[in-house]
Amino acid sequence: MTTSPTARRVETTAIAVIALFLIVVFPLLNAHGVVSDFTLNLWGKYLCYALLAISVDLLWGYTGLLSLGQALFFALGGYMHGMYLMRMIGDLGQHKQPIPDFLVFLGWTDLPGFWKPFSSFPFALAMVFLLPGLVALIFGFLAFRSRIKGVYFSILTQALTYAGALIFFRNNTLMGGNNGFTDFKFILGHNIREASTQRALFIVTAVTLLLVYLLCRWLSRTKFGLVQKAIRDGENRVLFSGYAAGHYKLFVFVLGAVIASVGGALYVPQVGIINPSEMTPDKSLEAVVWVAVGGRATLLGPIVGAVSINALKSWATRAFPDLWLILLGGLFILVVLFLPGGLVSIPGRVKELWRRCRAKKAGPSETETPPAAPAASAEETPAKP
């Protein structure tokens, strides 16, 4: 709420340019062979991760709720969409049966009841929103009603995603066990391996990311956003100001779950596989690192963090496969120690440094002038009148 109009204009222009590049230019370059299918696909994956990172930031950066279970919702979204994709394989599977291969392997001849409606894309799409939303609603309701917060909340969310992974690892859950779903063939009648299909999926992902970004940006500028940050900075005062902090947290938790889930639903057709390892706590932790490195409590931060760290991962796991986790951990520590605002705070820091250098050169008389907008930075407490 303290951003100046020029800063806003710069931000809006930057978003428009990036969005235009991702939604139009990048796919066009791919269609003309400048960008390889592999690269496009990789970036599609990064953008899905960016959605997961936004959901973590919405909870952690903006509301002070460190959820270590966001991967659960990401994976659930993936599974819901995956069930539709599995049905679309039809009888083209290994066993040439009209039901998914793993069910044949488990001795099923008919489709289990809960699988049936997933032949419909609209139903699967609705479930991408409803199932994770419902899980978050129930878990959040219980946790926030008991006023569980801080590290206890983090531990519980971690336990939740671990429990989810254990359930999905079981063959009897009838969700593919530890192999999960793979070998997809068609999506909405299009061959999923076709370059044009993947390009369309990439565009849908980029558009979704833009919409989610705009939604969160709008939300953070409403009074709701004020309450959110107030809960993070002083929950006591929020309660004593008449706000049911728990209701706000529940809303954010459900919204975060749905955003993560949509990310997962877009991830599965582009990566071609979903299995319970996507639900394990370390996947959630990774997303937290993306947000911390990119910049907490900013909207661009999680996107920058998710894309840059995963790009780094793609390179490092090939160049130094054994060192990747050490590299990631080191990066996390470095950022926490030396760059608490994350990567997105670098331009501001450089500008500040440059301004100081110039002020020093210009002589001490000019440094005395009080800044015009005192609220802008914490380092410059203006003299009291």
Add this chain to the structure above:
Amino acid sequence: MAHPILQAEDVTKTYDGFRAISSLNFYLFPGELRTVIGPNGAGKSTFFDLLTGRAKPDRGSIKFSASDAAPPVDLTGLNEYEIQRLGIGRKFQTPSVFGEHTVEDNLILSLKGSRGVFAAIFHKLSAAQRGRLDELLDLIRLSDKRRWKAGLLSHGEKQWLEIGMLLASEPRVLLVDEPAAGMTDEETHRTGELLLGLRGKHSIVVVEHDMTFVKQISRDGRVTVLHQGTVLCEGKFDEVQSNQRVREVYLGRGKH
């Protein structure tokens, strides 16, 4: 005198066997400015906790008249935000403002109005609310710092901002815990004048240690002395000051 706006009867609260509040009776009348004093550990903060839903009494009743017409409501089953919505505002001893928000946003969050999630999402500041905001900023003398982050304010200014936040929600009863703590003499005096100016419109309970300040704000109002979780005596400042038992309690503990 009219019916009490806030009445606590036979209230007892025990923490691990320690009686923080013991058979306390307390009556606050409309428009009154009441000062509560007492040595450390007398139960002043616990008393506020019980009134605002932070803690539940083991025994006794706390009743509040949310409006002149309606019958009094029992507060003992309600939580913090429900009690705030009924019209009881609380200021904490250490100033609790939202440091990352601007002064103005702190007040916007506190303005009277719906507190629901969806109401907050679609909230628009009305012209009347803007006017009220200017009025409040003027009253707490922070008009020229309205766009400052609250975290940058001085200690005294934060105290004032918190009082402003309390007033923004237009409560019937104000519970103010040590408003003068950490203030300069001049700020303390101004705070006293501010509280005195609110008398009549609001009913106020002030917990305070600073005797000069207590003397200033109590004037002809009543002072309640708490000791070991119960009311030791109640009366005008001079009466309380000359009370032998009050002197013993304070002197016996090496105070004033």
